[in-house]
Amino acid sequence: MKRVWILAILVSIGVGMAVWAGMAAAESEEAGEEVQNYFSNAHTTGGQGFVNVTAPFEGNSTASSPVEQEGEICAMFYVFDTDQAMQACCGCPITADQLLTLSISQELAPNPTARGTLIHDGSIRILATEPNATFNRLVPPPAFETCDTTNGVCCDPAAALTPENELVAWANHVQSTQITEQNFSADTPDATELASLPEVCRFITEAGSGQGICTCAFVPGPTPTATATATATPTTSATPTATATATATATATATATATATATATATATATATATATATATATATPTATPTPSKGPNGDNSNNPAGTDNSIDVSIGGQPTLNQLVIVSIGILNPPAGFSITTPTSSNPWVLIGTSVSPSTNYTQFLYYHAISATEAGMLTFEPNFTFNDPAAATIVGIIYNGTCTQTMSSMCPTGSPAGNPIGDLTTGTATASNSISETSATLVTANGVAVCAFGSTNVTDAPGLFSGGTITPNDLGTGGGSADTGGNAGLAIYQAFGLSGLQGPWTATLPSALTGDNAAQCISILPEGD
Numbered sequence: 001m002k003r004v005w006i007l008a009i010l011v012s013i014g015v016g017m018a019v020w021a022g023m024a025a026a027e028s029e030e031a032g033e034e035v036q037n038y039f040s041n042a043h044t045t046g047g048q049g050f051v052n053v054t055a056p057f058e059g060n061s062t063a064s065s066p067v068e069q070e071g072e073i074c075a076m077f078y079v080f081d082t083d084q085a086m087q088a089c090c091g092c093p094i095t096a097d098q099l100l101t102l103s104i105s106q107e108l109a110p111n112p113t114a115r116g117t118l119i120h121d122g123s124i125r126i127l128a129t130e131p132n133a134t135f136n137r138l139v140p141p142p143a144f145e146t147c148d149t150t151n152g153v154c155c156d157p158a159a160a161l162t163p164e165n166e167l168v169a170w171a172n173h174v175q176s177t178q179i180t181e182q183n184f185s186a187d188t189p190d191a192t193e194l195a196s197l198p199e200v201c202r203f204i205t206e207a208g209s210g211q212g213i214c215t216c217a218f219v220p221g222p223t224p225t226a227t228a229t230a231t232a233t234p235t236t237s238a239t240p241t242a243t244a245t246a247t248a249t250a251t252a253t254a255t256a257t258a259t260a261t262a263t264a265t266a267t268a269t270a271t272a273t274a275t276a277t278a279t280a281t282a283t284a285t286p287t288a289t290p291t292p293s294k295g296p297n298g299d300n301s302n303n304p305a306g307t308d309n310s311i312d313v314s315i316g317g318q319p320t321l322n323q324l325v326i327v328s329i330g331i332l333n334p335p336a337g338f339s340i341t342t343p344t345s346s347n348p349w350v351l352i353g354t355s356v357s358p359s360t361n362y363t364q365f366l367y368y369h370a371i372s373a374t375e376a377g378m379l380t381f382e383p384n385f386t387f388n389d390p391a392a393a394t395i396v397g398i399i400y401n402g403t404c405t406q407t408m409s410s411m412c413p414t415g416s417p418a419g420n421p422i423g424d425l426t427t428g429t430a431t432a433s434n435s436i437s438e439t440s441a442t443l444v445t446a447n448g449v450a451v452c453a454f455g456s457t458n459v460t461d462a463p464g465l466f467s468g469g470t471i472t473p474n475d476l477g478t479g480g481g482s483a484d485t486g487g488n489a490g491l492a493i494y495q496a497f498g499l500s501g502l503q504g505p506w507t508a509t510l511p512s513a514l515t516g517d518n519a520a521q522c523i524s525i526l527p528e529g530d
Contacts, residue, residue: 030168030183030186031056031168031186032128032167032185032187032188033128033163033164033167033187033188034125034126034128034186034187034188034189034193035125035167035168035169035184035185035186036125036184037169037183037184039121039122039123039124039173040121040173041175042109042118042119042120042122043105043109043118044174048103048104048172049105049171049173049174049179050101050102050103051101051104051124051170051171052099053075053101053167054094054098054099054169055071055073055097055128055165055166055167055168056096056166057071057096057165057166059072059095059096065377067151067153070095070096070151071096071097072093072131072148072153073093073128073131073164073165074091074093074131074164075093075094075100075126075128076090076091076127076128076129076197077090077091077102078124078126078127078157078197078201079112080123080124081122082121084123086113086197086201087112087113087119087204088109088112088113088204088214089157089158089205090108090144090145090157090214090215091146091155091156092155093148093151093153093154107214107216108214109122111212113207113212124171125197126167126169127161127163127194127197129162129164130162131148131153131154131155132155132156132159132160132162133147133153133155133159134153134154134346134372135148135153135373136347137149137322137347137405137411137419138370138419141156142213143213144156144214146216150321151321152322152373152376153373157197157198157201158198158199158205159198161189161194161197163188163189163194166186171184292400292401292448292449292497292525292527292528307391308387308390309386309387309389310385310387311385311387311394311395312382312385312395313327313383313396314380314381315327315381315383315399316381316399317378317381318377318379318381319375319399321373321376322406323370323399323400323403323405324369324399324405324406324525325369325371325381325383325397326367326397326398326451327349327367327368327383327395327396328365328366328367328395328397328453328491328493328521329364329367329395330362330363330364330365330393330395330488330489330490330491330519331363331364331365331392332362332391332392332393332394332459332489333362333391335389335390335391337388338363338388338389338391340386340387341387342367342369342383342385343384345369345372345374345375346373347369347371347372349367350367350369350420351366352366352422353425353427356519357429358430358457358517358518359517361457361517362457362489363519364453364455364491364521366453366523368422369383370405370411370421371399381399392488392489393488393489394455394488394490396453396491396492402527402528403449403525403527403528404421404528421526422523422526423443423523423524424442424523425442425521425523426439426441426504426521427520427521428519429519429520430517431518432517433516433517433518434509434510434514435507435508435509435510436507436518436520437505437506437507437508437520438505438506440504440505441504442502442505442506443503443524444500444501444524445500445526447498447500448500448525448526449495449496449499449524449525450495450496450499450522450523450525451493451494451495451522452493452494452495452508453493453520454518454519455489455491455518456489456491456510456516456517457516457517458510458514459488459490460490471506471507471508471509490516494506504522506522508520
């Protein structure tokens, strides 16, 4: 009964589509915000039909956003059968002057919705729009939504559409005796089309249970690494590096073209040069695993009035996509039932473990967060945390480079669970004490980072609480600084790079025999590539 209902709705949609699927005017110009064409004899033995799309407009090299610099837009594909009912949809990023080539049978119309048979003939409409979704490594996009993971943007054909620049497209038509080629006709979509196309797309992809989806793979433009790998073929050891001495390859090609008879000798000298550069490539191998480091400067903050409903911290400026943020918040004399609401972001703020309380006088929270596409490039990155009740709070934050959240294939693939950048967590508490220690050592992955947050109910303004005390073992350095002005709790973050294996347990001591109810939270962070 459910399938009959779905088919009935699809038929009614097809009738509605008949009104506006054919509304495009005759070809007005080669480039357009919307382009459309027909296809024929897909899924037959007569040959392969292809659709080619390019974005003819240049980027803006002076723009602050990489998306604007590269002139990146979305090509939103909507595929119809001969009854003018939508059968598939997908969205694909495309940069200025990039050529996108898609097979009609294999990519645009491989699995039509609720038909039970393949479609051989139909039409395709492509809209040029702004990117309308952001990439989040923690939440995989649906199959019909393609993302540029470098710039952090995605193209969702089932979401709201905003026209942007224009596209040029042409297609191969498989005829009975030959294959012809024709440009797509251009048009300007009206408000009804901009609303109806994503609405129907959303319906067929939800109701189709995996049907109704076309696909397109985003291929970024050429980069120096790509050329280096191509020229590095003479020696396998040269492949990992981008500095594979392009000059050596250039001279090898020159000798080869100089005389054909000397090719054998030229090859011998080419291999000799390649082995000579092998020593250089060996030294460059560590670049394959970037070393974690401190990103934009960390900072700290206290509620200026002692108690408030929120607190924020300025953690440097212009962070990059998926850099890792660590934030610690200390609450002095927290009210009963106290809770924190984290900032709104497409990448979540995640509480590491649970809050730590040495007594009812103090509670300490530790969060991690990956910089989202919206946050990337902000002149001031200043997350704001809100409370359910006013509280005396202290906050310290810091950003890190080269952690597993920036792994290109997927965020923290070896994390537990996948996507989690925290390798280990240890804590400790002490009451009315001059120091605080972890209860056990922290396990640090090779090339990872160790980070400890130490907090105290001691509100002494000077000489700086933990920042003026001692840390043992002494391989932890100051991270984002400390915050301990009078009236609020003392809090500090410390860090160490390049450690491996079990480290600590670390102990932080207050200066001048000061005492307080103290908390420690120490974590290890997985490096990029893990």
